[in-house]
Amino acid sequence: MTELIVAHVSEFQERRSRVLKLEGIEIAVFKLSDGSLKAIENSCPHKQGKLSEGMxxxxxxxxxxxxxxxxxxDGKVQAPDDGCVTAFPIRVDELGNVHLSVNLPDMRAS
Incomplete structure (x- = not known):
């Protein structure tokens, strides 16, 4: 697994998302009301809606x-629907840098 610094925590607004593009894959990073960050694939498994635009x-x-x-x-679709999107491990270090872990080698953030 490769860990990349993709942003600073101050670049994220509460209950909003920011889209990162890594090697052709869109990842939506959300800042929750408790201040934590979550990262998932930016495409709904149903009709490929942009999850970054969701509530x-x-x-x-x-x-x-x-x-x-x-x-x-975890990226799991909740019942009664069924499916899953990829969830990516994400953490904020002591300096506020946001680290995203991905399985693809040599990915670079854009």
């Missing part, structure tokens, strides 16, 4: 196309 409530995001509820902790 955040607690630790879930609702797809803007058909209101599918996706857990930001």
């Amino acid at each position: 955040v409530c607690d630790h879930h995001v609702y797809c803007p196309l058909h209101d599918w509820k996706i857990d930001l902790k």
Whole structure:
């Protein structure tokens, strides 16, 4: 697993998202109301809605196309719907740098 510094925590607004593009993959990073950050693939498994445009409530995001509820902790779609998106480990260091862990070798943030 490769860990990249992708931003500073001050660049994220509460209950909003920021989209990162890594080697052609879009990753939506959300800042929750408790200040924690969560990162998931930015495409709903149903109709590929941009999850970064969805409404955040607690630790879930609702797809803007058909209101599918996706857990930001693990990427699992909540019942009665079914599916999953990739969730990426993310952490903030003591300087406020945001580190994203990805499985693809040699990825670079843009």
